[in-house]
Amino acid sequence: MNKLVFLSILLLIGTVRAADPILIIHGGAGTITSEHAAHKRIGMVASIRAGFQVLLDTDNPMDAVEAAIHVLESSPAFNAGYGSVLTENGEIEMDAIVINGTDLTAGAVGAMKHVLHPISVARFVMNSTEHVFLVGEFAEKFAESRGIPLVPTSELIANSTGGKMGVKSHLGRKIRSSYDDVGTVGAVAINSKGNIVAGTSTGGLTGKMEGRVGDAPLVGSGTLADDDVAGISATGDGEAFIRWRVASRVASLIEQGVNASEAILTVLNGMTNKIPGTSGGCIAITKDGEIGFQWNSEHLAWAYVKGSNMTIHYGVEKGEDQTTPFTVVAS
Amino acid sequence: MICAIPVVNYKLLYVRIILVLIKMKTKLALIVHGGAGTVAQSRHPQKLAGVQQALRAGYEVLKATNNPVDAVEASIKVMELDEAFNAGYGSMLTCNGEVEMDAILIRGSDLKAGAVGAMKNVAHPISVCKAIMEKTPHVLLVGDGAEQFAKEHGFPVTVTTSEQLTAPRARNLLERVLAKQTVASTEASDSSHDDAPKSLSKGEGGTVGAVAINTFGEIAAGTSTGGIAAKLPGRVGDTPIIGGGTFCDDAICGAGATGLGEAIMRTCVCSRIANALEKGEEPNQACLSALEFMTSRIPEGDGGAIVLTKDGEVGFNFNSNQMSWAYIKQDENVIHYGIEKGDDFTVPYSDS
Numbered sequence: 001m002n003k004l005v006f007l008s009i010l011l012l013i014g015t016v017r018a019a020d021p022i023l024i025i026h027g028g029a030g031t032i033t034s035e036h037a038a039h040k041r042i043g044m045v046a047s048i049r050a051g052f053q054v055l056l057d058t059d060n061p062m063d064a065v066e067a068a069i070h071v072l073e074s075s076p077a078f079n080a081g082y083g084s085v086l087t088e089n090g091e092i093e094m095d096a097i098v099i100n101g102t103d104l105t106a107g108a109v110g111a112m113k114h115v116l117h118p119i120s121v122a123r124f125v126m127n128s129t130e131h132v133f134l135v136g137e138f139a140e141k142f143a144e145s146r147g148i149p150l151v152p153t154s155e156l157i158a159n160s161t162g163g164k165m166g167v168k169s170h171l172g173r174k175i176r177s178s179y180d181d182v183g184t185v186g187a188v189a190i191n192s193k194g195n196i197v198a199g200t201s202t203g204g205l206t207g208k209m210e211g212r213v214g215d216a217p218l219v220g221s222g223t224l225a226d227d228d229v230a231g232i233s234a235t236g237d238g239e240a241f242i243r244w245r246v247a248s249r250v251a252s253l254i255e256q257g258v259n260a261s262e263a264i265l266t267v268l269n270g271m272t273n274k275i276p277g278t279s280g281g282c283i284a285i286t287k288d289g290e291i292g293f294q295w296n297s298e299h300l301a302w303a304y305v306k307g308s309n310m311t312i313h314y315g316v317e318k319g320e321d322q323t324t325p326f327t328v329v330a331s
Numbered sequence: 332m333i334c335a336i337p338v339v340n341y342k343l344l345y346v347r348i349i350l351v352l353i354k355m356k357t358k359l360a361l362i363v364h365g366g367a368g369t370v371a372q373s374r375h376p377q378k379l380a381g382v383q384q385a386l387r388a389g390y391e392v393l394k395a396t397n398n399p400v401d402a403v404e405a406s407i408k409v410m411e412l413d414e415a416f417n418a419g420y421g422s423m424l425t426c427n428g429e430v431e432m433d434a435i436l437i438r439g440s441d442l443k444a445g446a447v448g449a450m451k452n453v454a455h456p457i458s459v460c461k462a463i464m465e466k467t468p469h470v471l472l473v474g475d476g477a478e479q480f481a482k483e484h485g486f487p488v489t490v491t492t493s494e495q496l497t498a499p500r501a502r503n504l505l506e507r508v509l510a511k512q513t514v515a516s517t518e519a520s521d522s523s524h525d526d527a528p529k530s531l532s533k534g535e536g537g538t539v540g541a542v543a544i545n546t547f548g549e550i551a552a553g554t555s556t557g558g559i560a561a562k563l564p565g566r567v568g569d570t571p572i573i574g575g576g577t578f579c580d581d582a583i584c585g586a587g588a589t590g591l592g593e594a595i596m597r598t599c600v601c602s603r604i605a606n607a608l609e610k611g612e613e614p615n616q617a618c619l620s621a622l623e624f625m626t627s628r629i630p631e632g633d634g635g636a637i638v639l640t641k642d643g644e645v646g647f648n649f650n651s652n653q654m655s656w657a658y659i660k661q662d663e664n665v666i667h668y669g670i671e672k673g674d675d676f677t678v679p680y681s682d683s
Contacts, residue, residue: 104597104628110448110567111473131566132593135449136474138565211476212469213448220574220599242470243442245574248602274442 019194019289020308021059023052023187025068026293027078027301029235029281030182037299037316039077040183044303044314045324047071051187052305052312053329061189061197062100062123069096069119069201072185076158079183081116083158084203089210092156094118094203097217098126101196101225106132108217111210112139114150119201121148122217133217182299184216186223186233188285192307196285198223198231205238214238220248229287230254236268236280236297244271250284260284260292268296355546357643358661359397361390362543363406364647365416365655367589367635368536375670377415378655383668383678385409386657389541390680394661399543399551400438400461407434407457407555410539414498417537419454421498422557424505425564430496432557433570436460437579439550444579446571448473449564452492453481457555462486471571501557508561534560536651538570540577540587542639550639552577552585559592568592574602583641584608590622590634590651598625604638614638614646622650 025047027040051068055061073081084092096118097108107126109118110133121143125134134142144150184202200216200223208214215222215238222238224247225231232247241247246267253263264282272278281295283302293302303314310326365382389406393399411419422430434456435446445464447456448471459481463472472480482488538556554570554577562568569576569592576592578601579585588600595601600621607617618636626633635649637656645658649672657668664680 106597110471111476129563130593131563132596133448133567134563134565135567136476136565138449138474138563142563142565209467209469209472209476210479211472211474213471213473218471218572218575219596220572220602224599239468239470242573243444245602248574248599252606 019190019192020306021055021191022285022289022291022304022306023048023055023064023068023189024283024285024291024293024304025051025185025187025302026233026235026281026283027072027185028183029279029295029297029300031297032182032299032301032316036077036182037301040301040316041314041322043072043075043077044301045312048303048305048312048314049326051189052326055189055191056307056328059191059193061191061195062098064189065098065187065197065199066119066123068187069185069199070117073117073119073201077183078185079203080185080201081118082156083183084156085206086157087210087212088207091210092153092203093210094201095213095217096122096199096201097219097223098122098197098199099219099223099225100126101198101227101231104226106219108133109139110135110213110217112136112143113153114140115143115148116151116156117148119199121146122199135213136211184235186235186283188225188231188233188283190231190285190289194227194287196225196227196231196287198225198233200233215241215246218242220245223247224251226251227287230260230284232282232284234280234282237278240271240275240278241280243275246271246280246282250282254284254286260286260290261294264292264294265296268294272296357544357546357548359393359546360544360639360643360645360658360660361386361393361402361406361541362637362639362645362647362658363389363410363541363656364539364587364589364635364637365410366536366538367649367651367654368534369651370535370653370655370670374415374535378670379668381410381413381415382655382657383666384413385539385541386659386666386668389543390659393543393545397545397547399545399549400436402543403436403541403551403553404457404461406541407539407553408455411455411457411555414500416539417535417557418539418555419456420496421537422496422501423537423560423562424497424501425566426509426561427564428502428505429564430493430557431564432456432555433567434460434553434555435571435573435577436464436553437551437573437577438464439552439579439581439585442580444470444573446471447477448567448571450474450477450481452478452488452490453486454492454496455486457553459486460553473567474565504560512561536589536634538589540589540637542579542585542587542637544585544639544643548581548641550579550581550585550641552579552587554587569595569600572596574599577601578605580605581641584638586636586638588634588636589654591632594625594629594632595634598628600625600636604636608638608640614640614644615648618646618648619650622648626650
């Protein structure tokens with residue numbers, strides 16, 4: 001009884017944020033063919049199940065984000081880890097980031113090769129170094145030093161997306177996102193205490209130059225997390241997202257009280273207006289547990305589940321909102 | 332003898348002059364910094380001389396061309412050659428004893444940018460950034476890819492460049508930092524002569540930056556750095572991250588930050604400066620608010636920042652111990668410079 005009184009008082013004072021655990025994920029924005037969309041829906045549901053189970057079991061949003069992204073990195077249907085697109089040299093170079101909204105610690109990797117789960121390397125950067133961002137050859141060596149097995153690029157190439165840029169393109173560098181590129185993956189989780197984590201993982205742009213890093217691993221561009229504001233993960237034309245600082249702008253609007261989905265659409269449309277020919281999508285969870293997801297590309301693969309509701313929502317097409325119950329796996 | 336009298340279309344000329352005058356909304360201004368941190372007294376003269384020299388070089392270009400991108404590049408190139416600063420030659424070394432540099436150049440009119448991270452063997456990272464901005468569809472290139480790009484675009488790249496970029500002082504400092512990291516903390520150190528940081532954060536700094544605005548209100552911002560002493564190879568800091576260490580948008584301002592890179596990145600310092608200006612904060616205060624937010628969330632992080640607003644107002648501030656800086660405004664024609672809190676030395680600007 002005393003415990004109840006004490007908790008009530010704490011809640012009233014506001015020192016204990018009682019929040020609904022929520023996980024939201026995305027699997028890329030762009031033009032997704034209906035064949036690819038079917039694979040994406042399967043991937044979205046599998047990922048959200050894995051991630052949300054972890055969130056319920058551990059109340060640890062970092063573990064939940066990593067688990068959700070692992071599923072997508074392992075799936076050939078997404079441009080992350082296995083299934084990543086190829087650089088102009090026929091290589092796979094990946095970017096990833098994870099941000100802890102409570103203390104703003106972050107770990108990120110850029111243009112890193114030979115690793116199936118870049119999100120896990122990003123987490124190691126955060127937890128076991130004084131740095132935030134490691135790139136290139138040393139990111140790979142660092143992964144190995146932390147016990148992560150290195151794999152040859154051939155093992156990361158999935159038939160459905162790979163092989164298209166196997167050699168340096170004679171047509172010149174492909175600069176626009178094509179449907180091949182769709183599939184940067186991201187996740188945002190909030191736990192029962194209001195702690196927020198955001199993560200993003202990607203193989204980047206098809207035919208990109210060696211060493212090219214996109215928006216995903218740059219704080220404020222593709223990803224952001226701050227318990228006082230929101231967690232955000234974005235996807236689309238990377239260079240435009242860097243130049244427009246999409247995640248930062250979405251966070252600013254949310255801080256000003258704008259509804260999360262509305263904030264996202266405003267920022268994306270502003271980007272397209274300033275940098276014509278670009279587009280993308282974005283997901284968010286605000287500090288108050290409001291979710292947002294929107295896109296101004298043709299499609300965005302997305303899914304979310306809330307603890308208060310236990311129903312998985314997911315979709316790819318505009319206006320699509322499919323549901324399936326989330327069933328807790330007894331441990 | 333018949334003199335040919337040129338037929339002048341006065342109407343067209345008049346219209347052209349009016350159009351140019353309409354476009355001209357600001358006076359020229361240029362501000363540079365040579366890094367925020369704890370700078371030993373013995374290093375002050377070369378820092379002060381260095382920022383002035385960089386400012387003059389950039390301002391000459393700005394006056395001659397009205398091109399803020401070229402002006403920023405010119406200022407930063409001077410500092411990349413100057414051993415006094417942690418950029419290009421004089422860069423801090425990685426824990427493996429190599430020079431790896433980050434840099435960025437942003438054009439505020441169309442938000443185009445070029446940036447490099449952990450790039451080796453190139454003397455002028457800022458110029459490579461300009462080439463990335465103008466010649467590729469990308470923004471950020473890192474590591475070997477950045478070096479390869481530089482090579483393909485005619486920049487001199489040789490393995491010996493890395494040795495040429497290594498200043499004796501940087502090597503000395505690395506040895507002392509590595510020694511400190513292994514020596515027990517009971518050793519007393521004389522802080523007045525000892526500029527080797529005990530942890531990654533409390534060093535001299537020395538990242539360099541510049542922001543320029545032309546008469547059309549077009550802004551450019553650039554930053555260049557060797558990063559923190561004894562960093563891991565492959566470590567990229569805040570410098571090449573738009574909204575982190577550098578920012579530029581003709582609609583708001585151009586800004587550059589310096590200090591503990593990880594802290595600047597994690598709190599998006601330059602985005603905060605831009606947001607503060609939009610809320611109506613005065614430029615010096617906008618810089619300070621952003622830095623104080625950073626330090627409040629990340630106590631081991633401090634630093635400094637410079638800004639030029641869309642109206643050509645100058646601002647700078649630092650919550651570290653020192654920051655070398657210099658600026659000039661066309662309407663004053665006086666070089667202001669300093670390094671300690673409260674410094675405002677001046678020297679009239681005269682064309683060379």
